[in-house]
Amino acid sequence: MSAAVSGPSPSQPRPSAPSRPARRTRDAARTRAEILEVATREFARLGYAGARVDEIAARIRTTKRMIYYYFGSKEGLFTAVLEEAYAVIRRKEQQLDVEHSDPVAAIRRLAELTFDHHEAHPDFIRLVGIENTHQAEHLAASETLGSLNSPAITVIERILEAGRAEGVFTADVDALDLHAMISSFCFFRVANRHTFRAIFGRDLTDPDRHEHYRTMLGDMVIAYLTSGKPPSA
Numbered sequence: 001m002s003a004a005v006s007g008p009s010p011s012q013p014r015p016s017a018p019s020r021p022a023r024r025t026r027d028a029a030r031t032r033a034e035i036l037e038v039a040t041r042e043f044a045r046l047g048y049a050g051a052r053v054d055e056i057a058a059r060i061r062t063t064k065r066m067i068y069y070y071f072g073s074k075e076g077l078f079t080a081v082l083e084e085a086y087a088v089i090r091r092k093e094q095q096l097d098v099e100h101s102d103p104v105a106a107i108r109r110l111a112e113l114t115f116d117h118h119e120a121h122p123d124f125i126r127l128v129g130i131e132n133t134h135q136a137e138h139l140a141a142s143e144t145l146g147s148l149n150s151p152a153i154t155v156i157e158r159i160l161e162a163g164r165a166e167g168v169f170t171a172d173v174d175a176l177d178l179h180a181m182i183s184s185f186c187f188f189r190v191a192n193r194h195t196f197r198a199i200f201g202r203d204l205t206d207p208d209r210h211e212h213y214r215t216m217l218g219d220m221v222i223a224y225l226t227s228g229k230p231p232s233a
Contacts, residue, residue, distance in 0.1 A: 044123035103163030108218040118186040
């Protein structure tokens, strides 16, 4: 008698295909991400007023109606672009291991992370500049940007607290001031590269001076934090 052909064991069911709702969720997330990617380039290139939702839709072969389905309006789309632009650097900052690092090394790594991010993401610089010309009206309307960016200050506060506890940071420095100090150098270097070169004949983003400026930023921050000024009572 020939052996019977065995079927799948009842205890080991075959993997089922992804459900339609799951596929729809992934498709929606992918579509939303594609819209944001193209919209980021268009807003950075043309500004808020110059960018056209029709053109953004055409570039990803979708419709203006579909973009409005996901983002509500042009204003909503631009706000989402800004939120995602800030989220990129915030995610990188959260990956820093500041709890188990030497405070001096940690603050240098944070400064260098900001330096590298701003150089690699000129669209971010342009978007922030554009939003400032609009007096941050889109950011002010965002429901998530505050909670998104507050961890950036928390990271700095933890590094400062560790440095003071070890006696290596003697200056009484506000975390928000330090954030502004780091950001301003990194932002200026990219945003003002053309005017600076036209006036002084030096390109601040010259690859030959990359490590010089990167190290200089870290040195400035550490010198400020170890300036010898005792903490306020």
